[in-house]
Amino acid sequence: MTRISLTINGEQLEAEVEPRTSLADFLRVSLGLTGTHVGCEHGVCGACTVTVDGSPARSCITYAIQMQGRRIDTIESYDDDETMSALRSEFSKQHALQCGFCTPGMLITARDIVRRLGNPGEARVREELAGNLCRCTGYAGIVQAVQNVGSALGGTTEASTLRLAAVDASPLVIDERDLTSAKPKPAASEASSATATVIEQTIVVDAPCELVWAFFHEVPQVAACLPGAELSAYGADSWEGTIRIKMGPIRAQMNGKGGYELNENQKTGKLDGAGTDALSSSRVRGSLDFALSPLGANSTSLTLTLSYVLQGALAQFSRSTLAKEFVRLVVQEFGRNVSARLSRKAAEPGRSGDLNVLGMLRLLISSWWRRRR
Numbered sequence: 001m002t003r004i005s006l007t008i009n010g011e012q013l014e015a016e017v018e019p020r021t022s023l024a025d026f027l028r029v030s031l032g033l034t035g036t037h038v039g040c041e042h043g044v045c046g047a048c049t050v051t052v053d054g055s056p057a058r059s060c061i062t063y064a065i066q067m068q069g070r071r072i073d074t075i076e077s078y079d080d081d082e083t084m085s086a087l088r089s090e091f092s093k094q095h096a097l098q099c100g101f102c103t104p105g106m107l108i109t110a111r112d113i114v115r116r117l118g119n120p121g122e123a124r125v126r127e128e129l130a131g132n133l134c135r136c137t138g139y140a141g142i143v144q145a146v147q148n149v150g151s152a153l154g155g156t157t158e159a160s161t162l163r164l165a166a167v168d169a170s171p172l173v174i175d176e177r178d179l180t181s182a183k184p185k186p187a188a189s190e191a192s193s194a195t196a197t198v199i200e201q202t203i204v205v206d207a208p209c210e211l212v213w214a215f216f217h218e219v220p221q222v223a224a225c226l227p228g229a230e231l232s233a234y235g236a237d238s239w240e241g242t243i244r245i246k247m248g249p250i251r252a253q254m255n256g257k258g259g260y261e262l263n264e265n266q267k268t269g270k271l272d273g274a275g276t277d278a279l280s281s282s283r284v285r286g287s288l289d290f291a292l293s294p295l296g297a298n299s300t301s302l303t304l305t306l307s308y309v310l311q312g313a314l315a316q317f318s319r320s321t322l323a324k325e326f327v328r329l330v331v332q333e334f335g336r337n338v339s340a341r342l343s344r345k346a347a348e349p350g351r352s353g354d355l356n357v358l359g360m361l362r363l364l365i366s367s368w369w370r371r372r373r
């Protein structure tokens with residue numbers, strides 16, 4: 001058992017949890033907060049949605065032990081929340097619930113949508129709600145309720161769309177122009193800062209800065225260090241390839257292309273691009289920025305910043321704490337592989353194969369244990 005300290009629905013508390021206990025079970029069984037429902041228990045249905053530090057997260061695939069120092073809000077915490085009151089009332093008016101099983105998770109996601117986007121229009125509301133499944137209503141009432149509350153908060157549909165465009169100047173719509181242009185427009189690489197997930201890490205590479213910089217001039221070497229990545233074509237400032245992901249029931253093969261640029265003076269660079277998964281029609285766009293600075297004759301500081309936006313069916317997983325931790329470990333693995341290559345250590349086999357969740361989960365668990373100490 002591990003002692004954690006966290007804030008739930010505004011109340012600070014300490015608790016002993018097993019490393020294997022999900023946040024959903026912790027909330028329901030240990031704390032009696034049964035408003036959080038559990039349906040699929042593997043991150044698909046959205047019934048278990050709560051917020052962690054203000055962002056929706058699936059509590060069935062988030063471990064309670066990860067919540068040290070975090071703030072969790074469940075459906076029970078919104079009694080005095082005006083947005084939630086408006087949503088509850090509108091859900092009732094629009095017949096947006098029948099059995100009510102999906103409703104707590106649906107309301108938490110709906111609140112997040114209207115607060116972030118106002119009323120962004122029916123298509124975007126449906127896309128944003130794609131990670132919350134309802135077996136009863138057919139969704140029409142739910143979508144209408146969200147749009148009505150969004151309009152009340154942020155103006156008309158049209159006005160809200162304009163407002164959204166101002167915030168999110170580069171919405172993730174990957175069309176033919178994105179995929180046929182070898183080098184994406186600069187705005188694309190900024191990955192919609194309003195919604196992008198950004199992960200930054202700094203590692204120390206045991207090699208001189210000039211050697212590390214020379215390494216980053218070789219696109220195939222860089223790609224070989226990225227777990228799951230496979231390059232099919234490249235030029236001095238462009239690339240085309242695939243990244244394969246296997247995570248439990250989730251399988252994706254993102255095919256994409258993008259640009260590659262280096263700033264010789266500042267010793268910085270960027271690998272960016274966009275891709276689609278043919279199976280799920282999910283779309284991703286992002287960038288990996290890197291910056292070098294010498295620490296000594298044989299040592300270099302390498303800062304990696306991964307920024308990405310995921311849309312489509314796979315997006316329902318992208319906000320979970322576990323998914324973010326998973327991506328953080330991918331970035332960490334990339335840095336480790338770069339370091340291993342440059343330090344002339346034997347690179348571990350299979351780095352360019354599928355991104356394997358088992359190995360990553362082993363790292364995940366060991367990283368939690370390290371942080372507990």
Ligand code: FES
Pocket residue numbers: 037038039040041042043044045046047048049058059060061
């Ligand atoms: S119970 Fe279905 S996503 Fe968590």
Ligand code: FES
Pocket residue numbers: 096097098099100101102103133134135136137
């Ligand atoms: S109201 Fe029954 S599952 Fe949504």
